[in-house]
Amino acid sequence: MTEHDAGAKMRTWPHLTGVERGALRELLIHGPLPRAELARRLQVSRASMTRATRLLVEHSLIAEDEITLRGAMGRPSEMLVVSDDAHHLLGIKLTGDAVFAVVTTLGARLVASIEEPLVSNSVEDTVDQIVRIHARFSETFDDIHAAGVCLAGDLATVDGQQIVVASFFLRWRDVPLAALLSERLGIPVTADNDVRALTAAEHWFGAGAGCDSLALVTVGAGIGFGLVVDGRVVTGHNGRAGQLDHLLVDTTGPTCGLGHHGCASAYLPSACIVQAIAAAGEGGTDLDYDGAVARARAGDPIALRAFGDAARALGIIIGTVLNGLDPEKIVLTGDGLALMELQGETVMQTIEATRVPSALPAPLDVQPFEFTEWARAGAVLAIRSLLRF
Numbered sequence: 001m002t003e004h005d006a007g008a009k010m011r012t013w014p015h016l017t018g019v020e021r022g023a024l025r026e027l028l029i030h031g032p033l034p035r036a037e038l039a040r041r042l043q044v045s046r047a048s049m050t051r052a053t054r055l056l057v058e059h060s061l062i063a064e065d066e067i068t069l070r071g072a073m074g075r076p077s078e079m080l081v082v083s084d085d086a087h088h089l090l091g092i093k094l095t096g097d098a099v100f101a102v103v104t105t106l107g108a109r110l111v112a113s114i115e116e117p118l119v120s121n122s123v124e125d126t127v128d129q130i131v132r133i134h135a136r137f138s139e140t141f142d143d144i145h146a147a148g149v150c151l152a153g154d155l156a157t158v159d160g161q162q163i164v165v166a167s168f169f170l171r172w173r174d175v176p177l178a179a180l181l182s183e184r185l186g187i188p189v190t191a192d193n194d195v196r197a198l199t200a201a202e203h204w205f206g207a208g209a210g211c212d213s214l215a216l217v218t219v220g221a222g223i224g225f226g227l228v229v230d231g232r233v234v235t236g237h238n239g240r241a242g243q244l245d246h247l248l249v250d251t252t253g254p255t256c257g258l259g260h261h262g263c264a265s266a267y268l269p270s271a272c273i274v275q276a277i278a279a280a281g282e283g284g285t286d287l288d289y290d291g292a293v294a295r296a297r298a299g300d301p302i303a304l305r306a307f308g309d310a311a312r313a314l315g316i317i318i319g320t321v322l323n324g325l326d327p328e329k330i331v332l333t334g335d336g337l338a339l340m341e342l343q344g345e346t347v348m349q350t351i352e353a354t355r356v357p358s359a360l361p362a363p364l365d366v367q368p369f370e371f372t373e374w375a376r377a378g379a380v381l382a383i384r385s386l387l388r389f
Contacts, residue, residue: 032079060086090147091379096169104379148381150197190385199226201377215327220335267313276306311343315350
């Protein structure tokens with residue numbers, strides 16, 4: 001194969017059979033493996049696996065690594081690894097006023113990122129802005145094979161097409177965002193709810209890697225929940241699985257935006273914490289979440305009470321998830337993680353008071369939050385889409 005042919009294959013995503021996609025997926029999730037182990041995991045013959053991995057190597061999707069000794073007899077085994085320096089994906093995270101964009105390798109390693117304010121929240125302007133971002137990245141990376149976009153809202157597949165059914169922050173309804181972008185960019189584009197995308201990213205490349213069951217909870221501007229069962233991200237019939245933000249906490253509590261009395265979404269979102277402090281006559285109309293955190297850190301009793309109420313709401317959510325789903329791990333993240341610093345003990349006490357008694361500790365993994373990680377989750381959507389997973 002000439003150098004030109006090799007370069008062309010790196011810039012072209014090949015048609016992969018089920019065995020080839022399965023082998024690549026196993027290497028992405030579990031790291032270096034020998035051909036024999038791949039064949040065992042996918043339940044195919046060694047000859048079939050040899051043919052499959054040959055094509056993956058030819059297209060620079062995987063590479064042959066060092067030979068290691070395996071087994072009691074010390075038999076040498078050549079390891080296969082994902083080629084992390086070839087092939088790239090575009091990931092986008094949209095908020096109500098900003099776009100976060102990244103380029104990752106096939107192994108979801110971040111290699112470039114930018115952040116911009118949205119020109120506007122109109123669909124046309126947003127698509128145009130993403131097209132410009134893709135063009136800018138393509139000057140450096142000419143092998144971006146696919147893109148993934150994630151945003152807060154209800155997204156579902158309708159008549160075979162991915163649709164943004166509703167997005168509160170962007171004020172969108174029934175927008176075929178993936179199709180609009182795919183037509184403009186000339187590459188496959190997939191779109192999904194941001195929490196589901198982050199759940200998928202944590203399942204393959206983060207704290208939940210290797211878990212067959214996983215729950216992810218996000219706290220901040222809202223409450224998000226994602227779930228993996230039997231290795232698959234759960235979406236639900238209408239794309240709304242995991243809406244635990246209205247779980248009942250106290251029937252005599254304040255009302256949420258939907259009129260429920262005392263549900264989790266009346267206590268836990270950042271704006272509700274601020275509102276609770278302001279309603280007690282502390283802070284006035286100029287108080288924001290950072291100011292609320294500062295007051296609690298300084299020992300202000302009103303602020304600590306508001307964060308304590310939020311902590312109990314979070315503990316009830318996590319305890320209920322443990323009771324109902326029994327996941328291997330629960331990942332907690334989001335821009336409201338100051339709650340764990342201020343009232344982490346209350347969260348853990350409420351979890352233990354809510355869940356079925358167990359000698360095992362709650363499998364809670366608190367992960368730091370960055371918006372670029374959500375954009376990286378968009379790139380993981382693209383990877384999973386290419387592998388038809």
